[in-house]
Amino acid sequence: MTAEIRPLSLADAPQVQSNCFPELPLDEVEERVKEDLALQEKGEGLTLVAVEDGRIGVHAKMLKHEQVGWIFDVASHPDFRGRGILQRLMEDLARRAERMGITRLAIHVRADNLRARRAYEKACFRRVGQDGMRGDQLRYERRLAANRSA
Numbered sequence: 001m002t003a004e005i006r007p008l009s010l011a012d013a014p015q016v017q018s019n020c021f022p023e024l025p026l027d028e029v030e031e032r033v034k035e036d037l038a039l040q041e042k043g044e045g046l047t048l049v050a051v052e053d054g055r056i057g058v059h060a061k062m063l064k065h066e067q068v069g070w071i072f073d074v075a076s077h078p079d080f081r082g083r084g085i086l087q088r089l090m091e092d093l094a095r096r097a098e099r100m101g102i103t104r105l106a107i108h109v110r111a112d113n114l115r116a117r118r119a120y121e122k123a124c125f126r127r128v129g130q131d132g133m134r135g136d137q138l139r140y141e142r143r144l145a146a147n148r149s150a
Contacts (some may be wrong), residue, residue, distance in 0.1 A: 007040065008040075010030075013029050013033045014060055016056055019092065020056065020057070020077060031070040035116075046062050047059070047073075049092055050089050057079060058076045058077070058089055060086075060090070060093060067101060067104070068104050071093070071105060074086070081115075086119050087096070093105070096123075103108070103143070104142060105141065109136040117138070121140075123142070
């Protein structure tokens with residue numbers, strides 16, 4: 001079966017907590033979901049999830065800052081890894097971001113997280129720099145169609 005990629009909903013909080021952020025208490029995840037939905041409503045952000053057989057297994061949040069979509073809180077249940085689901089989610093996120101006027105997506109990845117780095121590279125992200133705000137953070141970016149010639 002193929003995972004469905006869709007926007008986050010309030011009812012998703014329990015599964016997002018148990019499958020993507022099990023280290024966080026449910027009430028904290030519920031608050032985050034409410035905040036994410038408020039940002040989504042204002043057009044300032046978007047959170048997508050991947051659902052397969054009724055289970056949420058991948059979560060990714062994007063916040064709009066001018067024409068850049070910063071990606072945060074990417075989490076994947078082990079059952080959903082290595083199957084191209086994150087790449088499909090990032091493709092969907094890129095299409096939706098373009099409609100929001102975003103010309104590039106950006107994300108920070110720990111330098112030692114080789115699995116995540118490879119996944120983002122497969123999703124057309126390219127390493128553009130290194131930031132030391134929280135240790136060895138690499139910045140990856142993906143230019144969107146509206147900005148491919150720049």
